[in-house]
Amino acid sequence: MKLLEENFIGKQKLRNRIVMPPMCMYMAEDGLVNDFHIAHYTTRALGGVGMIIVESTAVTPNGRISKNDLGLWNNKHINGLKRLTDNIKKYGAVAAVQLNHAGRKSEIANSLPVAPSAIYFSDKYPIPVSLSVDEIHEIIQSFQDAAVRAVEAGFDLIEIHGAHGYLIHEFLSPFSNTRTDEYGGTHENRVRLLKEVLLAVRSVLPKDFPVTVRLSAIDYLDDGLTIEDSVKTVQAVEALIDAVHVSTGGISGTFEKIQDYPAYQVQFAKAIKDAVALPVIAVGQIKNYDLAEAIIRLGNADLVAVGREIIRDPFWAYRLAKREGLDYPMPEGYLVAFNSK
Template identity: 50%
Template sequence: MKLFEKFTIKNMTLRNRIVMPPMCMYSAADDGQANDFHLTHYASRAVGGVGLIIVEATGIKPIGRISDNDLGLWEDEQIPGLKKIVDACHRYGSKTALQINHAGRKSQSASGHPVAPSALTFSDKYRTPAELTRPEINEIIDAFKQAASRADAAGFDALEIHAAHGYLLHEFLSPLTNKRTDEYGGSLKNRTRFLEQVLQQVHTVWPADKPVWIRVSASDYDSVGIDAAMMVEIINDVRSLIDMVHVSSGGLLPTPVNSYPGYQAPLADAIRRKCHIPVIAVGLLTNPEIAEALLQTERADLTAFGRELLRHPYFAIQAAQKYGVVGYIPKQYERAYD
C-alpha cells in the first residue's frame, strides 16, 4: 500500500505518507509558549503512527498571530517548549515541521494593530489594517528569518511558510488584497516579491539539508483572484527556493466554499504536474482509500488528514491494521489487537 511507503525529501525520511496538517489549537497563553496540552496533542499523534506532524501556525511577531492564544516564536524563550514537542514526536517515530506565519489583516490579536499590503478589511468583524511601509516589510522579512533560525534550534526537521488562507503572504500574492503601486504590487512578479524575499532570508539561516516548503491557497474562489494557473506561475517563480508545496484553497475572502472529501486534490495535481514539485494534498480526507487513490494516480506525494486526526489520533494504526501493514502497533497496545 503506497500510503505506508516511506518518503524522503532532502535529509528527512518519513515512515509513511500520512501527514497531520497544521491546525490552530488556540491553547497558548498570551506569551505564545507551548504547554502541556500541545505536548500531549502532538505526541499522541506520533504514538498513533503519523509520518509527518506539522505544528500549527506559529506567529513570528505578537501582532502576527491569528489570535492571542496562538503559539509564537518571536523570542528565544519560546524555543524550549517547542523542542519538547519535537523530541517527543521523534521519540515515537514521527518527523516534525513547523508552520510559521504572519496573520496580516486577519490578526485578531490585541497586541497591536493589524497590517496588510493594502488598507482593506477582511470583513466588518475585523479591523481595517494599516498599509505596510517598506521599512515595516523589511522588519517582517527579518522576523520570518529569525523564527526560522529558532525553529532549527528547536530541532524541527522541516519548515512550512504559511502563504495561504488569507494571511499576510497570501494577501501580497492576490490582486484582490494587494493594491500597492510600488515594487510589491501590480504585476504578478511584484506581488510575489515579498514571498521570494522571505524565502531568500529564511535560507540564510535554515540548514541546506532540511526541506522548506510553502502552504498555498491555489484558488481565491473569485474570478479576479488567484486560480490554479496563477498559482503555478507563482510557484515556478520561487521554485528554486522550495522543496514541496502544501496545496490548499480559499481563506482570502469570506466566501462560502463547496467542500467535499478531496475537493482540493485537483489543485494539488495541477501544481505537481506543471511545477514538477512534490505536493501535500489536503481537504477533508477522511479515509485511507481516498489517500491511496491520490497516491497511486500520482496526484499527490503526501496526504494530510486534519479533522480525521482530531477525531482519531490513532488513525494511522487503525489503517495499518485494516490493510495488514505490520510494525504500527506500539508494544504497550499490543494486547488490544490479540
C-alpha cells in the same frame, strides 16, 4: 499500499505519505508550549503519521491569529518547542513547524492588524494598516529569526504559510493587494514577499534543511487568485522549496463562496504537480483510507494531509498500518488494546 510507503521531502525521510497538517488549537499563552501541546502532538506521532506540521506559529506578537497561538518570535519559546519536537520524533514522526504572520486576520487586542493594503478581511475586522517597505523588511527579518529558533528547537522541516488569507497570501492575491510599489501590481511583484521570505529563511538554515510552502491555489473570486497564478507562483519559487502544500480559499470573509466535498482541493494539487518537479501535499476533506490511497495512486499528489480525521482518531495511520500488516512501534500496553477484539 502506496500511502504507507516511505517518502522523502528533500533529503528528509518520512515513514509514510500521511501528513498531519497544521491545525490551530488556540491553547497557548504568550506563544508558549504547554502540556496540552505535548499530549496532543505526541499522541499523533504515536499514532503513526509520517509527518506532523505543528500549527501556525507566529513570527511576531501581532502576527498571531489569536492570543492563544504558538510563537517563535522570542528565544523563550525554544525550550518548550524542543520538548515537543523530542516527543514527536521519539515516536517516529518528522517534526515540522508552520511559520506564519496573520496579517489583516490577526485578532490581537489593542493592536491594529497590518496588510499589503488598507482593505479589511470582512466587516467584522478592522481596516488594517498598509505596511511600509521598511516594515515589510522587518517582517522578513522576523521570519528569518524564527527559522533560526525553529532549528534550535529541533524541527526537521519548516513550512512557510502562504495560504488562507494570512499576510503572505494577502500579498499574493490581487484581491487584497492593490499596492503600486515593488510589492504590488504584477505577479512578479506580488510574489516578491514570499520569495524574499524564502531567501531569508534559506540563508540561515543548515545545508539541505527542507522548506515547504502552503498556498491557497485559488481565491474563489473573479478578481482573486486563479490556479494559473498559483502555478506561476510555485514556478517562481521552485528552486527555493522542497515541496508545496496545496489548499484553497481564505482571502475574504465576505465574498468567497466555497463549497467543500471530499477531496475538493485535490484538482488544484494535481495542476501544480503537473507543472513543477516538486513533491505535492494534497489536503481537504480526505477522511478515509481508500480515498487517500487513490489520490496517491492516480498521481494527483505525493503525500496526503489528513486533518480532522486525525483529530477524531489519533491512531488513524496506525490502524491502517495494522490492517496492512506493517509493524509500527507501539507501547506494549497499547498493543493489548489494538490486538484484542
